[in-house]
Amino acid sequence: MPSLELLEDETIWRQTLGWQPSAAQQAVFQKLYAEVVAANQQFNLTRITEPADFWEKHLWDSLSGLAPWLNPDFAWQLPDALRSQALQVVDIGTGAGFPGLPAAIALPHWQVVLLDSTQKKIRFLETLAQTLHLPNVRGLAGRAETVGRQPNWRERFDLALVRAVGTAATCAEYALPLLRKGGVAVLYRGQWSEAETETLRPAIEQLGGAIAHLQPSLTPLTQGQRHCLYVQKVQPTPAEFPRAVGVPAKLPL
Ligand code: SAM
Structure with a gap:
């Protein structure tokens, strides 16, 4: 298994994220890479398997959305309630x-809940979390539209992360019902424009949210454009959302 040499490159982490993983965290990231690549031979998990690609497009990209929590000098100052160490987080x-x-x-x-509609992926991720000794991770198999209507999950989370799951309006409809008031949805986007923010705004407001910050960035190796939209829940989400399974993707707000 090739090693992710970039994990040890202090300069690239510091210059791009204002944070760097400890030696112990580097070892866990390396093991995560090995396990995902090995499992990929059994079933189709990801097309991103080359070491530099995996480092940039899975690890760096995932962590870039968390810069407000990793980097004390980040451009957007976190709301007080989200400075707590022990946040309840869902990855949709x-x-x-x-x-x-x-x-x-x-x-x-x-505490991180990994949510996916594919049972097989969740079973794999639960085993992987044990292999990586991550007691703060649990899996949840289900559709975001269904889970977001269940009283034990609705309004339960401080933070919702959503990457590559649909249009921004679809992702917001999955995320906002799961957040408690004051919580934040991190919507990972690629290219993005001011005009798209304005088009999205009415949908966000309908869901009880407000756009708190838009952070552009370039990926460090291939200079791919990325944007992270931080959406804060300011009002309860109306009971009609999320709509029935499939509707948020088919007819985004
Ligand atoms: N977030 C990952 C990433 O960025 O690498 C995976 C993105 S993959 C393109 C989209 C994933 O979302 C798939 O695993 C799919 O099963 C899941 N998914 C799509 N719609 C969903 C929904 N409504 N509820 C839960 N999971 C969903």
């Missing part, structure tokens, strides 16, 4: 565990 549509697993490794005081 986690796939092979991104961004939720890097989050749980980098911020071990967070």
Whole structure:
């Protein structure tokens, strides 16, 4: 198994994220890489398997959305309630565990629920969390539209992470019902424009949210454009959301 040499590159972490993993965290990231690549031979988890690609597009990219918690000098100052060490976090549509697993490794005081509609992925991720000794991770198999209507999950989380699961409006409809008031959804996007923010704003407001910050960045190796939208829940989400299974993706707000 090739090693992720970039894990040890203090300069690239510091210059791009204002944070760097400890030696112990580097070892866990390396093991995560080995386990995902090995499992990928059994079932299709990810197309990103080359070492530099995996480092940039899975690890760095996942962690870039967490910069407000990793880097004290980040451009957006966190709301007080979200400075707590012990946040309840959900990663919606986690796939092979991104961004939720890097989050749980980098911020071990967070309790992270990995949510995906594919039972097989969740079974794999639960075993992987044990292999990586991550007691702060649990899996949940289900659709975001269903889970977001269940009283034991609705309004339960401080933070919702959503990467590569649909349009921004679809992701917001999955995330906002799961957040308690004051919580934040981190919507990972690629290219993004001011015009898209304005188009999205009415949908966010309908869901009880407000756009708190938009953070552009470039990935360190291939200069890919990324944007993270931080959406804070300021009002309860109306009971009609999320709509029935499939509707938020088919007819985004
Ligand atoms: N977030 C991961 C990443 O960035 O690498 C995986 C992205 S993958 C393209 C999308 C994942 O979302 C798939 O694993 C799929 O099963 C899951 N998914 C799609 N719609 C969902 C929904 N409504 N509820 C829960 N999971 C969903």
